Amino acid sequence: MGKKALVTGVTGQDGAYLAALLLSKGYEVHGLVRPSSTKSTERLSAYLDKITLHYGDLSDGGVITRLLQNIQPDEIYNLAAQSHVHISFDMAEYTGNVDGLGVTRLLETIRSLNLIDKVKFYQASTSELFGKTQISPQNENTPFAPCSPYAAAKLYAYWMVRNYRDTYGLFACNGILFNHESPLRGENFVTRKVTQFAADIARGQKKTLALGNLEARRDWGHAEDFVRGMWLMLQADEADDYVLATGQTHTVRYLVETAFKQIDISIDWIGAALDEKGVNSRTGETLIEISKDHFRPAEVDLLRGDSSKARQKLGWEKKYDFETLIKEMVEADLGREITPEETRVNLRAV
Numbered sequence: 001m002g003k004k005a006l007v008t009g010v011t012g013q014d015g016a017y018l019a020a021l022l023l024s025k026g027y028e029v030h031g032l033v034r035p036s037s038t039k040s041t042e043r044l045s046a047y048l049d050k051i052t053l054h055y056g057d058l059s060d061g062g063v064i065t066r067l068l069q070n071i072q073p074d075e076i077y078n079l080a081a082q083s084h085v086h087i088s089f090d091m092a093e094y095t096g097n098v099d100g101l102g103v104t105r106l107l108e109t110i111r112s113l114n115l116i117d118k119v120k121f122y123q124a125s126t127s128e129l130f131g132k133t134q135i136s137p138q139n140e141n142t143p144f145a146p147c148s149p150y151a152a153a154k155l156y157a158y159w160m161v162r163n164y165r166d167t168y169g170l171f172a173c174n175g176i177l178f179n180h181e182s183p184l185r186g187e188n189f190v191t192r193k194v195t196q197f198a199a200d201i202a203r204g205q206k207k208t209l210a211l212g213n214l215e216a217r218r219d220w221g222h223a224e225d226f227v228r229g230m231w232l233m234l235q236a237d238e239a240d241d242y243v244l245a246t247g248q249t250h251t252v253r254y255l256v257e258t259a260f261k262q263i264d265i266s267i268d269w270i271g272a273a274l275d276e277k278g279v280n281s282r283t284g285e286t287l288i289e290i291s292k293d294h295f296r297p298a299e300v301d302l303l304r305g306d307s308s309k310a311r312q313k314l315g316w317e318k319k320y321d322f323e324t325l326i327k328e329m330v331e332a333d334l335g336r337e338i339t340p341e342e343t344r345v346n347l348r349a350v
């Protein structure tokens with residue numbers, strides 16, 4: 001019989017890619033779903049009849065206990081989180097409860113149900129742990145310097161995972177994943193925000209997009225590559241922590257230029273600071289504006305990961321480069337039908 005996996009955060013970007021991967025490997029896949037909007041299972045539409053979904057929330061310990069007791073999973077992938085860094089500044093307590101304490105609830109349940117020797121645990125750790133570090137590239141030995149409520153909560157979770165591994169012998173891994181994107185990326189993360197806007201412009205549907213810090217640098221990979229790395233971590237002989245990253249870093253400014261290149265528009269940048277604009281170099285039309293609302297109280301300036309350990313010990317490798325990723329995202333957004341009535345909400349923190 002195939003293995004059983006429980007995926008928290010199964011309705012998110014990574015949850016959808018991971019569920020597909022696990023199903024292709026013959027797993028019985030269980031997913032934790034919040035009883036929120038019906039839209040939340042949209043990313044799973046192709047697999048809904050093959051996955052068992054359970055209502056629950058990482059803030060509810062009782063549900064977690066009942067689920068683990070009933071499912072008795074071989075592998076748990078904890079992907080659930082309030083994952084937006086900017087929003088975490090406005091929702092610090094909630095983010096700590098879900099992204100930090102939520103992980104302790106899972107680990108404690110594993111311990112109290114005597115599942116320590118049965119279950120393997122993957123924790124969605126993050127390059128945001130490196131925060132304000134001056135060291136680049138960052139690897140598993142780089143000191144952490146978190147600078148957001150999101151990163152601080154994830155750092156607490158990171159250490160709880162290590163504690164349960166070292167103290168109780170749980171097979172538990174932290175995947176320290178750098179940014180990874182895809183056509184399924186949430187619409188309030190910068191890559192998707194930009195590719196969706198480029199597609200809107202190609203359709204003649206939108207005029208300008210407000211962005212924040214154009215100079216921030218990120219190491220952007222593809223979610224499909226990264227979920228394969230999560231699975232590989234749990235198949236290794238020993239539990240350990242691994243960085244997954246592409247090793248290349250680009251600015252938000254270059255992301256904008258790359259996305260618009262896909263629709264044959266080149267961008268000229270004029271002005272400076274909050275008055276800077278990105279204009280269509282052929283028509284002069286303003287496409288990008290800068291808004292202070294999209295700057296964070298504290299920014300992570302430069303992320304570039306060194307995934308040597310994962311490549312050597314797990315045989316992990318990436319298949320996508322940055323340009324191919326952005327091309328796929330723009331093409332997917334161009335293919336999406338949008339009704340004329342549809343408006344996209346411009347929330348302050350996105």
Ligand code: NAP
Pocket residue numbers: 008009010011012013014015032033034036040056057058059078079080081082083084098124125126127176177178179180181186
């Ligand atoms: P995502 O698209 O934002 O998905 C987050 C998932 O968590 C969604 O399924 C969401 O459910 C669920 N969730 C949120 N709050 C919850 C709660 N209180 N209880 C149960 N479920 C809850 O995130 P992602 O990009 O797939 O990332 C997956 C994980 O990796 C997250 O933990 C994220 O912090 C971490 N991570 C992501 C990246 C990246 O670049 N993508 C990099 C490093 C680490 P709803 O659908 O109901 O909202």
Ligand code: F7E
Pocket residue numbers: 083084085086125126127128177178179180188189190191193210211212213214216217218252294295296299300349350
């Ligand atoms: O921002 C800048 C922003 O929100 C990337 C999460 O998956 O990866 C993600 O966190 C950069 C930042 O992702 C806008 O200031 C400029 O420097 O797409 P993002 P993130 O904050 O890097 C890490 C690894 C995770 O763990 C998280 O869960 O882009 N930026 N202008 C903007 N960002 C947004 N969202 N919106 C803007 O208008």
